[in-house]
Amino acid sequence: MLNVKAIKETVNMIREENLDIRTVTMGISLYDCQSDDTGRLCDKIYDKITTSAGRLTSVTRELEKRYGIPIINSRVSVTPISFMAGGIHDTDDCVRIAKTLDRAADELGINFIGGYTALVQKGATDAAKVLVESIPEALASTGKVCSSVNVASTKAGINMDAVRAMGKIVKKTAYLTREQGSIGCAKLVVFANVPEDNPFMAGAFHGVGEPERVINVGVSGPGVVAAAIKRAGDCDLTAVAEVIKKTAFKITRVGQLIATEAAQLLDVPFGIVDLSLAPTPAVGDSVARILEEIGLERCGAYGTTAALAMLNDAVKKGGVMASSHVGGLSGAFIPVSEDEGMIAAASCGALTLEKLEAMTAVCSVGLDMIAIPGDTEADVISGIIADEMAIGVVNSKTTAVRVIPAYGCGVGDEVSFGGLLGTAPVMAVNNYSPAKFVSRGGRIPAPIQSLKN
Amino acid sequence: MKAVITVVGRDSIGIIAGVSAECAKYGVNINEITQSVLSDYFVMIMIVDIDGLVGDFSAFVDAMEAHGKSRSLEIHVMHENIFDVMHEI
16 A cells, blocks of 8 residues: 555655666576687677577666656676687787677677676686686676686685786786776676675676576665665664664565566566675765765774675675575675775775775675776785685685785876776875795685584 | 655746656556746656556656656656665664
């Protein structure tokens, strides 16, 4: 039964508090595109993607209109390309596939396509090695392709050879895209325990256990949560957690509605709703401001990790009940350049890389969209990656690193990526060298799962 | 099936008449109106029945929004399902 109070609340969330559906992502399997001829492989990939997702943007526009809620992005994720490049021994051929994905994304009118991916947590196949090697060139010569590499898992440990390689790959990507603020690095994520049904970029790909096609939806709504906490006034943290839970429930229900309807209209199975608080650079759409609303002078102050842990947990508890299938990255995102409050906190020195690392132990994803000085050594970046992977592996959670060593920039500079990718203040890194540790290579063994302390 | 029409803007004569006429044109029956004027600011929530809708829902949404623009009003139309899922367990 419709009542005026509920109508007002929903309308207010959408019009005033930036509630939106962040992404409707179609996962598409490319297994049937296998070919030993690169040209033929590219043609089949292009046809499969454009045929499968041909109606994706028109369906999301229709749903946007029906429910009056903005659907910000329509996207596609595909089978990790390293699985498709079995017969390919040349990076140029891999880049050709990347360009094919980019062309398909243009044809569909979507803003990103994910799946230029390799899973190398235990070791790399020849194809995965070639694909990883090709990432800088692939990201520099395309606009919409997103890349991810899983280098660690709780069951396999940390592949330090891959960690060492990724430090160099990140640096090279930054250099090749130096004219655009090293934007290539904004489309490259290094993961531990990567989820295979994540609808969010840059880490989305269509995992090995997924159906032929699937619809996954990522919700948003940091502004709604911040406003609800503000309305709750001077209550204790038990009450704050309750407010967050109830709000997350409502946000996720909208995601579930859009996901099931999109799946039905496209005649594709519904996969998961990703229960995420995904910020944007817009004022009133910030996860950092939620933490400040809870009671911190600035995001990054002592207490930030505890507040974020509570926020993340409450979002999951509220969201899980609202959706029939939950997956992806589910939790609060803390990408610095994409969050107005994080940008402000990093700019004034309240938020440091070390604090962000601590925060990643209790929330979704990891060190995300952080600009660091362009002259940061590849070994230091590998060290940053190794630390973040260790947090994920030991705590059985997803963690990731998406840092941008902004070419030609130093601490205090700002790098602008445009749109939802936002603006990042270049943050200081600890430049003491981990070179010997990183160059040892090999694998850090999988951690013991008992004797927890 | 129902939809919710929200109308917000500076008060003037004939706002309800204009919105109602658009509804009638599309075969949309008005079930309930909640309306107030605060400091010259007009706010209305209309619950309407769209079972007899002429044409598709998107066209009706476009027509209402266009009508809003022509009268400097912010008019939004939303299908009832979004309210139901959000507020009912």
